[in-house]
Amino acid sequence: MDQIVLVLFLFLFPILVALLLLLRFVTVIRTRRSSSGNGNSGGLPPSPPGQLPIIGHLHLVMVGSHPPHVSLREIAARHGGLVLLRLGQVPNLVVSSPRAAEVVLRAHDHAFASRPPSAAADILVGGAAGPYDVAWAPYGDYWRQARKLVAAHLPSARKVHSLRRARQEEVRRALAMVVAAAAASCAVDVAEVVGAFVNDVVCAAVSGRSLLFRHAGRNRRVLRELILDNTRLLGGFNSICDYFPIVAMLLTPIYMLCAGTTTRLKNRWDVLLDQTIDEHVMAAKPLHEDHNNQQEEDSRDFIDVLLSLQQEYCLTRHQVKAILMDMFVAGTDTSSVALEYAMAELIKNPHVMTKLQAEITSNTLKGQEMVTEEDLDNMTYLKAVVKETLRLHPPTPLMLPRISLDKCDVNGYTIPAGTRVIVNAWALGRDPKSWDKADEFMPENAWALGRDPKSWDKADEFMPERFIHCGNTSSSVDDFKGRDFKFLPFGAGRRICPGINFGVVTVEIMLANLLYCFDWDLPTGMNREDIDMTEVFGLTVRLKEKLLLVPRSLRNVDHT
Ligand code: HEM
Numbered sequence: 406m407d408q409i410v411l412v413l414f415l416f417l418f419p420i421l422v423a424l425l426l427l428l429r430f431v432t433v434i435r436t437r438r439s440s441s442g443n444g445n446s447g448g449l450p451p452s453p454p455g456q457l458p459i460i461g462h463l464h465l466v467m468v469g470s471h472p473p474h475v476s477l478r479e480i481a482a483r484h485g486g487l488v489l490l491r492l493g494q495v496p497n498l499v500v501s502s503p504r505a506a507e508v509v510l511r512a513h514d515h516a517f518a519s520r521p522p523s524a525a526a527d528i529l530v531g532g533a534a535g536p537y538d539v540a541w542a543p544y545g546d547y548w549r550q551a552r553k554l555v556a557a558h559l560p561s562a563r564k565v566h567s568l569r570r571a572r573q574e575e576v577r578r579a580l581a582m583v584v585a586a587a588a589a590s591c592a593v594d595v596a597e598v599v600g601a602f603v604n605d606v607v608c609a610a611v612s613g614r615s616l617l618f619r620h621a622g623r624n625r626r627v628l629r630e631l632i633l634d635n636t637r638l639l640g641g642f643n644s645i646c647d648y649f650p651i652v653a654m655l656l657t658p659i660y661m662l663c664a665g666t667t668t669r670l671k672n673r674w675d676v677l678l679d680q681t682i683d684e685h686v687m688a689a690k691p692l693h694e695d696h697n698n699q700q701e702e703d704s705r706d707f708i709d710v711l712l713s714l715q716q717e718y719c720l721t722r723h724q725v726k727a728i729l730m731d732m733f734v735a736g737t738d739t740s741s742v743a744l745e746y747a748m749a750e751l752i753k754n755p756h757v758m759t760k761l762q763a764e765i766t767s768n769t770l771k772g773q774e775m776v777t778e779e780d781l782d783n784m785t786y787l788k789a790v791v792k793e794t795l796r797l798h799p800p801t802p803l804m805l806p807r808i809s810l811d812k813c814d815v816n817g818y819t820i821p822a823g824t825r826v827i828v829n830a831w832a833l834g835r836d837p838k839s840w841d842k843a844d845e846f847m848p849e850n851a852w853a854l855g856r857d858p859k860s861w862d863k864a865d866e867f868m869p870e871r872f873i874h875c876g877n878t879s880s881s882v883d884d885f886k887g888r889d890f891k892f893l894p895f896g897a898g899r900r901i902c903p904g905i906n907f908g909v910v911t912v913e914i915m916l917a918n919l920l921y922c923f924d925w926d927l928p929t930g931m932n933r934e935d936i937d938m939t940e941v942f943g944l945t946v947r948l949k950e951k952l953l954l955v956p957r958s959l960r961n962v963d964h965t
Pocket of ligand 1: 801
């Protein structure tokens with residue numbers, strides 16, 4: 406098989422290169438005509454020099470020591486908040502300034518409400534009409550229905566509230582892992598503790614009655630692996646098929662090989678999802694006549710809800726599985742990454758940790774063994790710490806890609822229909838023009854001229870206080886709701902994350918308890934400066950090196 410692929414590759418490669426060069430020639434001529442025809446105004450946004458034949462600007466994003474969101478910020482610093490990059494064959498509009506983000510995500514919300522085609526999503530969650538989940542579905546009737554269904558039943562404020570007891574149980578279970586390490590004076594791998602916790606919280610909400618994925622066991626490990634593989638395949642710039650669609654079409658055998666990895670992943674998902682759906686079907690109880698029975702409604706997990714609405718929404722099993730996969734992937738990795746970064750920043754900034762611990766302790770009844778969700782209401786500093794973490798480390802730094810449905814005008818530039826859009830949420834959160842004090846060091850017009858990275862210092866600092874105005878933060882999720890375009894960890898517009906309430910409360914309750922029950926130190930011999938914040942890029946970013954911290958118990962937690 407490998408030899409056949411090689412022969413085909415050697416035979417087809419020269420033809421392919423010739424075709425791509427021809428295509429490139431035609432594109433350059435068309436681009437020049439379009440720019441000269443429009444003059445400065447109404448032309449395409451600026452593009453950095455250094456575009457290469459065939460790969461375009463791909464090397465500027467992919468090659469080098471920085472992950473793509475950092476490279477893209479450097480490009481923006483030199484060429485502006487709106488830049489056009491040709492990645493492979495595909496034009497990409499990179500949005501890195503709050504003003505440009507507001508025009509794209511608010512003024513032209515409709516034009517940019519779709520997702521670009523993704524070869525991996527087509528296989529993992531796709532059907533005849535494209536992806537059948539919510540996150541990758543193209544804008545249209547199917548997406549509207551699926552999103553309505555998800556938003557009304559899983560992450561709605563009422564449902565999130567009804568799940569608080571289950572969350573508290575999962576917090577207790579996670580704390581037990583830490584208690585054991587504290588008793589033995591051992592370091593814990595923070596990602597492992599918070600990853601297991603978030604996994605169990607999401608599983609409790611999605612497939613509550615089923616223990617298939619929950620708690621230590623093989624299936625939970627498998628689920629974790631599947632989620633990581635999904636974020637690797639769906640994120641980033643490594644999908645040849647997405648950036649070279651003609652290559653994918655012409656070199657079918659190679660395309661099949663690329664697709665092989667994704668198909669194997671999809672098959673593994675199918676086994677787990679079919680098993681848990683079957684389990685639910687077998688155990689299904691007829692719904693009580695009285696559909697308003699709140700208790701009964703609250704006790705149903707998301708799979709119960711999906712199955713009961715399957716006929717009304719005309720959902721196939723394939724579509725049910727696509728939506729479920731979305732919930733596991735979108736709900737799990739994002740919150741656990743946020744928790745890990747929060748702990749990393751707190752250990753690097755001990756004065757913040759001390760202040761936060763004082764606030765948590767003073768807002769929790771004396772003698773109470775754990776913080777409850779009711780206690781969180783008055784913890785303004787905790788909410789500021791979570792916001793500051795998401796500002797500096799948005800778990801999906803480039804959000805999810807969009808595509809322009811129609812030709813439109815953005816800040817005087819013409820954006821052709823079919824342009825992919827990358828919003829760099831990571832760069833928005835560190836834009837020194839937007840974030841306190843950083844402006845002191847900047848001449849007003851420096852953005853367009855390029856800047857000395859040294860002057861990004863303050864915007865790069867972890868300062869939760871910047872979210873506290875007159876001793877108060879606005880309600881926990883207000884700043885996240887996509888109205889403030891310098892801070893978009895959950896995106897904005899019609900495709901904004903529907904899981905904000907769910908994600909934020911999951912992060913807040915776990916973080917509060919980790920700091921209420923324990924003091925945290927670095928392993929012996931390690932200094933704060935030794936903490937390696939190098940990131941691994943994917944749909945979500947994560948720390949490359951394990952964050953190992955030594956807990957010391959502050960109070961007894963009954964974890965039996
Ligand atoms: C800290 C936690 C989370 C973060 C930082 C986060 C971030 C994001 C971002 C940036 C997007 C893309 C928005 C856009 O294109 O404008 C998104 C979409 C999405 N998120 Fe979240 N998310 C989190 C938690 C959750 C949870 C808990 C769920 C579900 C239980 C969820 C479900 C989704 C779905 C379904 C979409 C796709 C929305 C669409 O395309 O219409 N997320 N999320």
